[in-house]
Amino acid sequence: MDNSPFTEEQLAKFDDEVMAIIDRQRAYANAHPPHTIYRVATEGSQTRDGGVIHQATAPIAFTLDSGRKVYAAQKGDYVVYxxxxxxxxxxxxxxxxxxLALVGSRLCNGDEIINTxxxxxxLFAREGVPMAQDFLPSIKEEEHQ
Incomplete structure (x- = not known):
């Protein structure tokens, strides 16, 4: 995940200012390795209890290997059973x-998105770097029944 997109040849051509930025990014990545991966849910994502996201409303679209275009889901979108x-x-x-909705996002009925x-x-979490307080917050099932 933290591999540089630049070849050694490209790096050799960068000026000192750009290399200082790259070095800071490398140091940060080394000090805080990723430990959890979060995938964005889309139309077609399924839930543990058999629901499917049919219409997602985020303005982010993905083109799948099949050529099909799907949109990212977000908090407030609906799953249909x-x-x-x-x-x-x-x-x-x-x-x-x-x-954005993620694999692991919860629904008002206690269900959970399980794939995308x-x-x-x-998105990923890094060691020693707290996630925002509103990032996949825990919910009490009775709050949403």
Whole structure:
């Protein structure tokens, strides 16, 4: 995750100011390695209890390997179950991340998103760096029944 996108040849051509930025980023990454990966939920994401996100409202779109375009889900979007019931997504990545829904986001009925169709857009937690207070907050099931 922290591998440089630059080749050694490219790095050799950068000026001192750019290299200082890259060195600070490397030092930060070494001091705070990633320990948890969070994937953004999309249309087609499923929940533990069999719900599916049919219509996502975030303005971020992903093109899947099949060529299909799907949108990112966010807090406030709905999951639909086979029997027609709906449940609202009530937790996400927090305000700093546009309240995007994640694998692990909870629904108002206590259900949880368990997968996503996309795998390229990731958020991750780093050792020693606290996540925002509103990032996937714990909820009490009775609050949302």
């Amino acid at each position: 086979d029997d027609g019931r709906k449940a609202q997504i009530v937790t996400g990545a927090g305000q700093g991340n546009s309240h 169709l996309q795998g390229g857009f990731l």
